[in-house]
Amino acid sequence: MADHDPRLTTAFGNPISDNQNSLTAGTRGPVLMQDYHLIEKMAHFNRERIPERVVHAKGYGAHGSFRLTKSLAAFTRAKVLTEVGAQVPMLARFSTVGGESGSADTARDPRGFALKFYTEEGNWDVVGNNTPIFFVRDAIKFSDFIRTQKRDPRTHLKPHWRRWDFWGLSPEAIHQVMILYSDRGTPVSARFMHGYGSHTFSLWNDKGERHWVKFHFLTKQGVKNLSAHEADKLAGEDPDYSAADLSNAIAQGDFPKWSVQVQLMPERDADTYRINPFDLTKVWPHADYPLIEIGEFELNRNPQNYFVEIEQSAFEPSNVVPGIGFSPDKMLQNRILSYSDAHRYRLGVNYHQIPVNRAHRADVQTYHRDGAMRTDGNHGAQIDYEPNSFGGPVQDPSVMEPPLRLTGDAGRYGWPGDDEDLYGQPRELWSKVLDAGGRQRLVENIVASMGDSSRAIQDRMIGHWYKVHPDFGRGVAEGLGIDTSRTAAE
Template sequence: MKKPAVMTTAAGVPIADNQNSLTAGPRGPVLMADYQLMEKMAHFNRERVPERVVHAKGAGAYGTFTVTKDITRYTCAKLFEKIGKQTEVFVRFSTVAGELGSADTVRDPRGFAVKFYTEEGNWDMTGNNTPVFFIRDPLKFSDFIHSQKRDPATGRRSATMQWDFWSLSPESLHQVTWLFGDRGIPASYRHMNGYSSHTFSLWNAKGERFWVKWHFKTQQGIRCFTEEEATRLAGENPDFHRQDLWDAIERGDCPKWTVYVQVMPEKEAETYYLNPFDLTKVWPHKDYPLQEVGVLELNRNPQNYFAEVEQAAFEPANLPPGMGASPDKMLQARLLSYPDAHRYRIGVNYAALPVNKPRCPVHTYHRDGHMRFDGNDGGAPNYQPNSFGGPVDDARYKEPPLKISGDADRYDHRAGNDDYTQAGNLYRLMSREERERLIGNIVAAMTGVPRAIQLRQIVHFFRADPEYGTGVASGLGIRMAEVPGIKAA
């Protein structure tokens, strides 16, 4: 084989490590000094015009969030300050990999993004319908999405590309097991859960920080389509999920979700046996049980799809006082990547569009830019500090300091990481019928993939659970004696 060329930046500088982001210590956070990561994300966000690169097709609706339980011991955020308080929301559901014209019922994770219009600014909860994701290091995000999109040679989706990436990325196994199980194809947006997936933080009036994961549990119950039902609907009604959500709200059958939070005291993260900031892992409920927070209801359809659903822009960095991010490497990158994508896709003044505009006063020194459509703050000063009464920063809203340690380096995120136990636990939680459907879905998706990739992926399934790996191998007509590395597993 021809020796591969050395990978470089766009400026031709050789790249030493394309697998691990630059972080402060092995658990992060990601450093802005990682110009390589920034270049990859910025270039990736500009690969399509004007459609979203991911989450292109979706549906949305307005509603309310109502507080039902007191969590003020964890946070001073005003939207949670009293039971019964209501906050207006806008929710956008979406498929992840499909383009704008794709069918709603494909096997794909679903986006579950909620914009809370709070009195102290917008809170954007940018989640999915799964509690984990395929990767834990943002340097691999564009590579992952490329593998799920279209083959540059044929212009078609490629099972070989997908399974090649997954088989070379064992951290993806947990999410792959979710994806090919029953919940990989929700029956509707109303019949699926939502999760923050990432670890975020809350902080209270005393300056105490807590790490949290958000859960949105559907009150309609979980319902899913089989592969056969989904395929039929893709042909009969590619917009089935859009129609279902719209029709339900129009007839007054307003969908609801109960909102919960898992809470981990800041200090416990240092000694917890799992990395609590690893996006490929869940926190066991026996250690950190769900605590009810409120109810989310959708009760009003948008009046114009483009203006409200297509131009809706969500940012995980939109966190009102009392809420914060975490050292989750993927989240750290999304804090930058999401607004960067919006500035490119719908313009630098995207936050002033009606669907994105906060319901509280906005005071910034942002001026001008493409498609500025308001008064541009007239003759008010456009710099700070100034002597003319312009808005000023206020230390009362400062987030508690975050202690970090470790040398800045590109740490191997796979070294010493258990990527199999939780995937195996998920498999073992399934009923016999669910396991059979999972294996059948995987076998169908892997049929025709080069044998070397099949063998490599079967090793991962087997390490999660021997029955899991043996079942996939049998379905593909592969004897376990052919699979390398099993004896050593």
């Protein structure tokens, strides 16, 4: 801390020792509830916008169904993943992340990819993106990152330098930044993009065996993206182009489909695997954990009322069914709390009674009472506490998840690893995934976005691009008119 820097504190003036790492049990352990700084940041962030969503405000969606074609009974007891052939009704919502409700849905931005499955064991939500990774891996940095995508508090404009300043100081974001500024950063519409659960979740069976799992949703329409010029043109001419594309296709009977696939990792593998499997900025290489196709979902019904069915829809990763669980993924751990907290604020404490959010196929029995906008019978004269002697709903130990092995002392741990840990997968993306044209467009898109950044911010980012690949760093530097011989030497 420099002498002239003010000291970061909580809202009540308590000094903050670490604003980069959540308080966890060991380096890979879950986040502790006593991390009051993280909770204060999250809770305040969730209440910064009224009434639209803080993130994912611009969105559209549709109803459909999921059909399982390969049982995962060896790995999970969840009926939705074990009963082959059963049709499970579902809802999907697609969105941009940073823009307001009226912004263009062709903007260069990650796309939210949220799915709600109405199963007989309760609602199961998968809340992900159109990318398998994210910009940060610790939720304590999430609100800071999102603010770089929002409006400047002084000018109320959205200069790009704010994001590049943050990314240059948060190199774990490099992988996702490259995807964002590649062709995949502006998909034509939801029909033509893949989706991912992104986080590491878990599956567990009746024997108490656990596997870590990644969910993938691969479009059967083929991946199609807009060029930067096409996306900018549509933003002015038809800012709702992507939403209309999905709606029109369904209205014409051209129902889009996605293949549902998983990657599975035995629980013990996480102890020794060369990549931290709970790091949201990393993918699991398919060579180590191949994709397994287990089914498909189809969207075949447009909403009749956008506000009722889409704007009021509430997705949250805490909605799981017996046989599906969580992991020590720091981002996931916070989202389990953050999403439901945001919904209670935005929609009210009884948001679970809104028809689109209600568990249509499961028998809901709780002791929750009262609250604003209670729309059912409020459980009538039924007793409102538990345990009781009057036959109220009781717990069912048979659906208890097996114990999660945890070790480590409570502390704010950084992420161990050398530069290869940060730049290895981005280097693979540059060298093996993108073709020559894709690499050139990536450079051009970055150069166009970094034009309003200061020289110091540009130099910092170019240093990261050189670590990914010299050709990458050189291309961005030359595009910005910076002496490449001096930059490379630095």
